[in-house]
Amino acid sequence: MSGKRKDYISWDEYFMGVAVLSGMRSKDPNTQVGACIVSEDHKILSMGYNGFPTGCSDDEFPWEREGEPLENKYFYTTHSELNAILNYRGGSLEGATIYVTLFPCNECAKAIIQSGIRRIVYDSDKYETTPAVVASKKMLNAAGVVLQRYEHTNRRIELEL
Numbered sequence: 001m002s003g004k005r006k007d008y009i010s011w012d013e014y015f016m017g018v019a020v021l022s023g024m025r026s027k028d029p030n031t032q033v034g035a036c037i038v039s040e041d042h043k044i045l046s047m048g049y050n051g052f053p054t055g056c057s058d059d060e061f062p063w064e065r066e067g068e069p070l071e072n073k074y075f076y077t078t079h080s081e082l083n084a085i086l087n088y089r090g091g092s093l094e095g096a097t098i099y100v101t102l103f104p105c106n107e108c109a110k111a112i113i114q115s116g117i118r119r120i121v122y123d124s125d126k127y128e129t130t131p132a133v134v135a136s137k138k139m140l141n142a143a144g145v146v147l148q149r150y151e152h153t154n155r156r157i158e159l160e161l
């Protein structure tokens with residue numbers, strides 16, 4: 001037998017796989033989101049997942065979805081996309097692509113646009129009817145960011161760690 005392997009994973013499978021793995025670090029009991037930012041020449045630049053900011057304890061801040069604003073998670077969580085952008089310490093993200101397991105909200109859309117990211121590959125769009133996502137798409141489209149739904153290949157990857 002000679003020649004190269006033929007069943008290696010594609011770039012899209014690789015980067016979405018890294019985003020999925022990154023999301024597995026999230027402590028959010030309801031929705032775990034992962035993001036992976038990639039350069040035009042297929043280098044991974046940064047990763048992120050949703051969680052509380054540094055210094056805000058996962059055991060003390062609330063993970064609830066309901067209740068008073070100060071008693072639920074929404075004022076406190078940093079989204080995976082923003083974390084991935086802020087985790088990057090290398091300079092410009094101009095021309096990069098972000099792989100993300102859930103379509104970005106309006107706040108992340110602003111950060112994506114302003115950081116110079118030009119393409120979003122996303123998987124779930126479960127909040128597509130919410131104002132946050134409708135506004136997000138409005139801004140991303142106006143800014144010319146390419147939106148691409150991840151095409152599942154149904155490849156199963158098992159990791160023994």
Ligand SMILES: Nc1ccn([C@H]2C[C@H](O)[C@@H](COP(=O)(O)O)O2)c(=O)n1
Pocket residue numbers: 028030031032033049050051065073077078079080081102103104105108
């Ligand atoms: N594109 C997104 C959307 C949401 N998140 C985070 C924010 C929360 O931690 C969680 C959503 O919670 P749910 O309302 O589904 O209970 O996901 C994100 O990181 N990126």
Ligand SMILES: [Zn+2]
Pocket residue numbers: 079081104105106107108109
């Ligand atoms: Zn967001």
